[in-house]
Amino acid sequence: MAWDFSTEADFEEQLDWMRSFVREEIFPLETLDLDHETFLAAARPLQEQVKERGLWAAHLPPELGGGGFGQVRLGLMHEILGQSPYAPFVFGNNAPDSGNAELLAIGIDESGREEQRARWLEPLLAGELHSAFSMTEPGAGADPTMIRTRAVRQGGEWVINGHKWFTTNGSVADFLIVMAVTNPDVHPYEGTSMIIVPAGTPGVNVVRDIPTMERPEPHFGEYGGHAEIVYHEVRVPYENLVGKEGTGFRLAQQRLGPGRIHHCMRWLGQSRRAFDMMCERAVSRYAHGSYLADKQTVQNWVADSLAEMTAARLMTLHAAWKMDREGAPAARTEIAMIKFWGARVLYNVIDRAIQVHGSLGFSADLPLERMYRAARAARLYDGPDEVHRVTVARQVLKGYLPVEVPTEHVPTRRADAERRFAHLLEASS
């Protein structure tokens, strides 16, 4: 009987190190308005320390230069890193590069195109290149079977035409992984492929970084931007195909499963940070004759937040455990469930923390307003809440059959029980 919530002592020691490293070395960087180059200069020595501790790119198997931690350990680790938007970068597992590295690794295994390893995968893992994942289009998001971007094979090349948006890091990436229809005569599940497009290839027109709730002011060419890109007669070698032709959807699922749960793990850390701020404020602020901590509404927020966060944590770690034991496809329902639940918990806890802080919470003097804007996006990217609910409900409902009379119908059950226990009823009457 194994049903264990404990962490091995040596890994707990690593987690302790990460806790103080993130708080002491990475949190201070958040307060400086660094451009990407200056941030890189600050991050490089920290990345060396992470490598020395054997914690670099922990999401990848050892043969790819990662720690091969498995999802449960990764979950405990991401919970710490997720507290700061900068920490995943320092630990070599920031989105979208981490997911794209996994995607390339799976693709190389399937296609045998080893040249992609040295050209794209290894520099990506080393943090020397940045990548972007270009799937969503203005007309195709939650339902990617509506993708219109076309890649046509002409001799030894792909010719790509299409319009994408919300390609995170698309304006600063060294290469883009583009999802395109390569065979329009079959279902998109069989006719869509992923192709590596180096940035700067003629015809790649990065129109803009879209101003968003995260970043409303006009900006361009900065890390973390979400690019709108028009691909016009873009020509790349046939060998830039990721995996095999027609496997784009399958690869996307393989990439998005782990990618989604890594987001959920990071959200645990973000929620905890907001929760700590809420509790600190509750015991510090005095109004209307008592501390906020003594007001029942605030107590409800503290209790509800802790209960929701604990549920999110257990659901996340359970999904991770199932992935480790049975693989990502077997944990599809669990991953979908935590994706919408975790995003909602994150959003709720940050919202309550802002409320407890009053106008200070709304101000940029605290990180809550930034966290709140990022949390809103969490309910959309990698599939909106509603789509994950559909996935969960469909999987669950497969286990039920229609009936004429409800299984729990008391008169029917009573009649059955009266027949079964007739001898007892007769004896007692």
Ligand SMILES: Cc1cc2nc3c(=O)[nH]c(=O)nc-3n(C[C@H](O)[C@H](O)[C@H](O)COP(=O)(O)OP(=O)(O)OC[C@H]3O[C@@H](n4cnc5c(N)ncnc54)[C@H](O)[C@@H]3O)c2cc1C
């Ligand atoms: C911050 C951020 C970063 C992103 N980064 C990337 C990236 O790097 N690469 C990339 O390719 N894309 C990226 N995206 C795009 C993201 O994946 C899409 O926004 C998402 O898939 C939803 O697509 P959509 O925005 O077109 O929404 P739509 O498809 O227009 O859906 C709108 C709404 O319709 C509802 N809906 C849709 N389907 C259903 C359904 N079956 N049942 C019930 N309701 C439904 C939902 O409420 C949904 O929010 C990013 C988005 C954000 C916000």
